[in-house]
Amino acid sequence: MSRRRNPWLLPASVLLALLLGLLPLPAELQPLRPFWLALAVAYWVLEAPERVGLGVAFALGLVGDLAFGGLLGEQALRLVVMSFILQRFRSQLRFFPLAQQALVVGGLLLNDRVVSAAVHLALGVPQLPWTYWLAPLVGMLLWAPVYLVLDALRFGRKA
Template identity: 30%
Template sequence: MNQPHYILLPASPLFIFSSLLIAFLMNFLPWGNMVFVPDFVALVLVFWSIHQPRKVGIGVAFVMGLLMDVHTASLLGENALAYTLLSYFAITIHRRVLWFTPMTQTLHVFPLFLLTQVIQSLIQLMVNGKFPGWLFFSESFVTAALWPVATWLLLAPQRRSVDRDDTRPI
């Protein structure tokens, strides 16, 4: 509690949209068969579902999930279901999570990312009978580890003051 608390500006809808678009495009990058690749869309969805639950909710998560289904050529609705549940549970805990530091918030959002991957693996197991392997779940560890960085980056535009004054501490 010794850290200063900033009065944040309202999040711009254009910034929220552009951050979701950039996260979607980062998932387009050709990572090859690398195992420890984070899910940037899930990360940004959880962030905005926690910080702006009235602007980014379950509907946005569903649309982003459908777009990811088309991108990954997976079963239509697999990512949509996972992202919808991810957003729902993030909105459910959003008031509690905001009380903690970003490092402690990581411990709260990690089970959400893990749940998303469990849902995706269960759907794959039901549809084609193949278990993706235990390294498949490493994505949730890496995504959760990026939470403090994402928090710092996505809150940066809201921390700036409307009129800059060197004598004002906030």
């Protein structure tokens, strides 16, 4: 079966994830902002590991650090940890139903918050308020639509 490849989709999805991360939100919704870049990287690590691995995750994390003005290297570390776990269990995760994949991604996003809290603690940076721990739940709920849209665009199907 011949699958149509869209070489522009990877950079476009990463750029869109960066833009969604920079989108201004009201103060009440700010803690619920999902880690869009992690969702995009997770998709590509699962579906195109020959294109996106630990090095790409690190580079995208550095770009995210520069774009969002956080601690330099924090997002890079967080994305590399997530990508490593995804690569390690990729062969099993690809065959999970989408709902189970969403639970795994939610767990990885929660782990991302733990890594972020550990970095902040180690550097003496103030911790984020507890409401920021709700963002992994939002990311988990968004996994299925993100996955289905990127998959449809990647294979040229209608979403």
